[in-house]
Structures are given as C-alpha cells and as structure tokens.
Amino acid sequence: MNAAVPTHLNVPKRLNARRSVIGEHPASFIDFYQEDTNIVIWQRKLNDALQESVARFLTTNTYFKSVMTVTPDSTYEAVIExxxxxxxxxxxxxxxxxxxxxxxxxxxxKRAGLRFSVLNQAMCPRFHVDKVPCRLITTYQGVATEWLADKDVDRSKLGAGNLGKVDAESGLYRSSRDIQQLNQGDVALLKGELWVGNENAGLVHRSPAVADKQPRLMLTLDFIS
Known part of the structure; x- marks a missing residue:
C-alpha cells in the first residue's frame, strides 16, 4: 500500500509517489527505469589518486568550465584536452x-552532453526541476547537490508559485530537516520532467551554497537529441 500523502501538501495526484534508490554499486542505476523512482544514487568514495588529481587541478584552476558533446570513445581525449x-x-x-x-x-x-565546471557560487540556488529526461550529477570536490524527496514537496510552490518568497519561507517544504544532500563522490541520476511518465514528478533539487575558498568541481551528463 502506498503511504498517504500529507494533507497539508498540495501535491498533484499520481499513481505512485516517487522514491529514491540508494546503493553502493552502479548496478543500482537499473532501478532508474522503475516508474516510481526519480533519483538513483550510487554512493561511492573517491580513491586517493583521484582526490589528489582533483586537488592538483583546482590549485591552478580557480575558474573553469567546459561544455562538450562526447561519445564513450572520445571522452578521454576530449577531457584531457x-x-x-x-x-x-x-x-x-x-x-x-x-x-x-x-x-x-x-x-x-551514442553520445552525451558533458559539462565540467569549477563553481565558486551556487549555480541554481533555488529548488527546481529539470526539463530533461535524465541528468547525471557528481561532485568531485566540495559540497554536493541538495534535493527533496517527493513526499516532502509541495510542488505548487515551485517557480512562480513561491510568490516571491525564498524557499525556506514559501511552503515548498516543511522543515530544513527535509533537505537531503549528496556526498562528494556520489554519482546520481536525476529523473527530469521530460522522462516519459514522469511529468510533474521530476526530482526537486538545487545547488548548495559554496563556502568561501572551497570551490566545487562538478560534472553533469545529459541526453543529446
């Protein structure tokens, strides 16, 4: 039986409330195809060599952004360039x-849209949904993406529905305790509004505030039509 939706949340009715899937192996990603899932998180720890490489890159690249279209075969050379x-x-x-x-x-x-960026401030500071089928997000260094479980969101408060109020005051969520956050190194698949059957159920998320002199190195992957 599905859990009842709290009556104080103005959530449009759907067959199933969306859930999260969290695992310690990338095999969990197959659950993305389940209709009632809107985020899958592979919890992973970055190895020492990768952390050292990221730290070395950030010492000389305070500002960096690269956007490209890649294939599995072209990625290595494109990224190293x-x-x-x-x-x-x-x-x-x-x-x-x-x-x-x-x-x-x-x-x-056959290919994917890749964005690799050093962020010194929140790129998308308001909670929102993405108008995409799916987006992969991972943070190699720094604070990672914040998100809200479907059961904790009043979607009528997204966008113009916030009536000019900040997220914490708009009624979008009940308490700061509802805000969940990825960890550095986690790889997450976020189901967006354009995934078939996921209309009005895209994962609600935002960029976290970035502490002074503690930049994020973030990677996203998107579908390319």
Whole structure:
C-alpha cells in the first residue's frame, strides 16, 4: 500500500509517489527505469589518486568550465584536452570516461552532453526541476547537490508559485530537516520532467551554497537529441 500523502501538501495526484534508490554499486542505476523512482544514487568514495588529481587541478584552476558533446570513445581525449596535461590528469579523465560509458550504455545513447565546471557560487540556488529526461550529477570536490524527496514537496510552490518568497519561507517544504544532500563522490541520476511518465514528478533539487575558498568541481551528463 502506498503511504498517504500529507494533507497539508498540495501535491498533484499520481499513481505512485516517487522514491529514491540508494546503493553502493552502479548496478543500482537499473532501478532508474522503475516508474516510481526519480533519483538513483550510487554512493561511492573517491580513491586517493583521484582526490589528489582533483586537488592538483583546482590549485591552478580557480575558474573553469567546459561544455562538450562526447561519445564513450572520445571522452578521454576530449577531457584531457580541456583540463590540460598535468601530472595526474589521466586519473580524472579515466573516471569521467567511465561515467560517460556507463551513462550511454544504460540509456542506449551514442553520445552525451558533458559539462565540467569549477563553481565558486551556487549555480541554481533555488529548488527546481529539470526539463530533461535524465541528468547525471557528481561532485568531485566540495559540497554536493541538495534535493527533496517527493513526499516532502509541495510542488505548487515551485517557480512562480513561491510568490516571491525564498524557499525556506514559501511552503515548498516543511522543515530544513527535509533537505537531503549528496556526498562528494556520489554519482546520481536525476529523473527530469521530460522522462516519459514522469511529468510533474521530476526530482526537486538545487545547488548548495559554496563556502568561501572551497570551490566545487562538478560534472553533469545529459541526453543529446
């Protein structure tokens, strides 16, 4: 039996409330295809070599953004060209290439849209949903993406429905305790509004506030039509 939706939340009726799936292995990603799932999180710890490579890159790249279209076969060379050939760059590139390969394999894509950025402030500070089928997000260093479980959201308060109020005062969620957060290294698949059957059920999320002098290195992957 589905849990009852709290009566104080103005959530449009759907067959199933959306749930999260959290696992310690990328095999959990297959659950993304379940209708009642709108986020799948692979909880992983970055190995020492990858953390050291990321830290080395950030010491000389306070500002960085690269947007490109890649295939599983082209990712390594494309990313190393964007990052520059520093000591340890291959470790980052191999990891990104692995994620692209997994993403394309899971969704039977020939290519993906890749964005790799150093963020010194919140890119999307308001809670929102993405008008995409799916987005992969991972943070290699720094604070990671915040999100709200479907059961904790009053979707009528998204966008103009907030009536100009900040998220914490709009009624979008009941308490700051409802805000969940990915960890550094986690790889998450966020189901968006354009996934078939997921209309009005996209994952509600936002960029976290970035502490002074503690930039984020963030990767996203998207479908390419």
């Amino acid at each position: 964007a990052l520059g050939r520093f000591d340890g760059a291959d470790v980052i590139c191999e990891d990104v290439a692995l994620l692209v390969d997994m993403f394309c394999c899971l969704f039977e894509l």
